Amino acid sequence: MVIGGGLVGASFACMVAQAKMQAPLRILVTEAVASLQASTSFDARSTALSYGSQQIYHGLGLWNALSAYATPISRIHVSDRGHFGAVRMSAAELGVEALGQVVENQHLGVVLTQALEQSATIDYLCPARVNSLMPLPEGAELEVSLPQGGTGWVRAGLVVLADGGKSPLTTDLGIGTQVKPYEQRAIIANVAFSEPHGGVAFERFTDSGPMAILPLSPLQGENRGALVWTQPAEQADTVLALEDAAFLAALQQRFGYRLGHFVRVGARNAYPLSLSMAREQVRPGLVLLGNVAHTLHPVAGQGLNLALRDAEALTHILAEAVAAGKALGAMPVLQAYEQRQRQDQSVTIQFSHYMTRLFSSPHPALVWARKFGLFSIDLIPPLKREFARQAMGRADREVRRA
Numbered sequence: 334m335v336i337g338g339g340l341v342g343a344s345f346a347c348m349v350a351q352a353k354m355q356a357p358l359r360i361l362v363t364e365a366v367a368s369l370q371a372s373t374s375f376d377a378r379s380t381a382l383s384y385g386s387q388q389i390y391h392g393l394g395l396w397n398a399l400s401a402y403a404t405p406i407s408r409i410h411v412s413d414r415g416h417f418g419a420v421r422m423s424a425a426e427l428g429v430e431a432l433g434q435v436v437e438n439q440h441l442g443v444v445l446t447q448a449l450e451q452s453a454t455i456d457y458l459c460p461a462r463v464n465s466l467m468p469l470p471e472g473a474e475l476e477v478s479l480p481q482g483g484t485g486w487v488r489a490g491l492v493v494l495a496d497g498g499k500s501p502l503t504t505d506l507g508i509g510t511q512v513k514p515y516e517q518r519a520i521i522a523n524v525a526f527s528e529p530h531g532g533v534a535f536e537r538f539t540d541s542g543p544m545a546i547l548p549l550s551p552l553q554g555e556n557r558g559a560l561v562w563t564q565p566a567e568q569a570d571t572v573l574a575l576e577d578a579a580f581l582a583a584l585q586q587r588f589g590y591r592l593g594h595f596v597r598v599g600a601r602n603a604y605p606l607s608l609s610m611a612r613e614q615v616r617p618g619l620v621l622l623g624n625v626a627h628t629l630h631p632v633a634g635q636g637l638n639l640a641l642r643d644a645e646a647l648t649h650i651l652a653e654a655v656a657a658g659k660a661l662g663a664m665p666v667l668q669a670y671e672q673r674q675r676q677d678q679s680v681t682i683q684f685s686h687y688m689t690r691l692f693s694s695p696h697p698a699l700v701w702a703r704k705f706g707l708f709s710i711d712l713i714p715p716l717k718r719e720f721a722r723q724a725m726g727r728a729d730r731e732v733r734r735a
């Protein structure tokens with residue numbers, strides 16, 4: 334049973350449904366929120382899918398539908414406002430078609446939800462909130478609010494908790510979380526500008542926090558991008574409340590003119606930012622996946638990409654368990670998953686955390702370190718390749734294949 338039909342829960346359920354299992358599994362997905370726009374996954378944000386994630390959706394037969402909405406990233410430009418040094422990476426230089434693909438979350442929502450609804454092996458209950466979870470020696474029993482009203486009970490051999498970063502169920506289970514607040518909020522909005530983006534994703538580090546503009550396909554002739562602008566928590570409300578013209582002027586001043594003039598901004602939303610990691614990711618009959626397991630800073634664009642690799646690894650381990658006649662919720666099975674993903678999680682979380690910390694600090698020593706860092710990454714090809722491999726979600730897939 335999968336609790337949460339958001340980005341991670343829905344993707345994982347599709348992976349299990351498509352996996353070659355020696356005995357068929359019954360999969361139930363419960364999603365609390367009926368409207369895509371009101372969901373914490375499928376709101377007005379956009380996601381940079383790494384090359385690795387694109388391959389995963391391709392393998393699931395969903396890339397054809399998603400590619401209609403995807404904008405390829407042909408180059409990444411990383412810079413530090415007010416300081417010399419920038420990294421430029423291009424797909425051509427690395428011998429790939431695109432460094433990643435940007436898809437608006439609402440389109441991901443439409444394609445994933447349709448896949449859940451159309452799958453012959455998945456029962457999709459929506460809106461259906463899981464209210465409580467009682468662990469059993471093999472699996473768990475759950476109380477669910479049913480779409481037609483009233484509540485029902487479900488017994489499952491394995492529960493995959495993919496209910497997002499604010500999970501009352503993990504609190505009820507006594508699963509603690511280690512939280513490092515960034516004291517920042519991310520303001521997101523779609524913005525229009527005068528010059529074509531040419532497929533470039535911009536990451537820019539400023540003294541008030543990092544910002545990113547991801548390329549989106551033009552709409553009604555306007556050049557568009559998805560802005561993620563981190564602000565010190567105490568300033569975010571002021572920036573959110575600015576009139577559009579003042580917001581665009583502040584953005585122009587921080588970002589510069591690489592995209593020409595900013596001409597329009599869409600609806601703005603803010604997200605509080607922290608690095609949070611569950612202290613336990615597996616228990617007998619239970620696995621935590623996605624934001625409930627680890628929530629990362631969004632600027633490095635790694636949260637969903639890492640969670641998809643976790644989901645893929647868990648699917649492989651479950652297929653092996655089925656083939657060996659083992660119970661899906663048995664602790665050795667789930668520990669094998671945890672062990673398989675430990676290094677990938679640790680490297681990705683550190684990459685995203687220290688990049689954010691390094692590039693948010695006005696401390697002179699760190700200003701020098703990043704100036705040197707950007708400069709040397711750009712000049713030393715192996716360093717640059719390593720940086721690109723991590724950002725593209727390729728490093729771990731290559732290690733696994735080897």
Ligand SMILES: Cc1cc2nc3c(=O)[nH]c(=O)nc-3n(C[C@H](O)[C@H](O)[C@H](O)COP(=O)(O)OP(=O)(O)OC[C@H]3O[C@@H](n4cnc5c(N)ncnc54)[C@H](O)[C@@H]3O)c2cc1C
Binds near residue numbers: 374462498
């Ligand atoms: C501004 C921003 C930009 C980002 N950009 C990127 C990016 O470019 N690349 C990238 O890889 N990652 C990015 N991320 C991270 C990515 O969005 C997250 O990794 C992803 O949303 C996690 O999805 P999730 O399914 O774990 O959680 P959620 O998105 O929170 O989904 C949880 C789902 O569970 C449902 N639910 C909750 N409780 C229950 C219950 N009791 N019963 C049933 N259902 C329940 C909710 O309704 C929801 O649909 C970004 C994040 C932010 C904030």
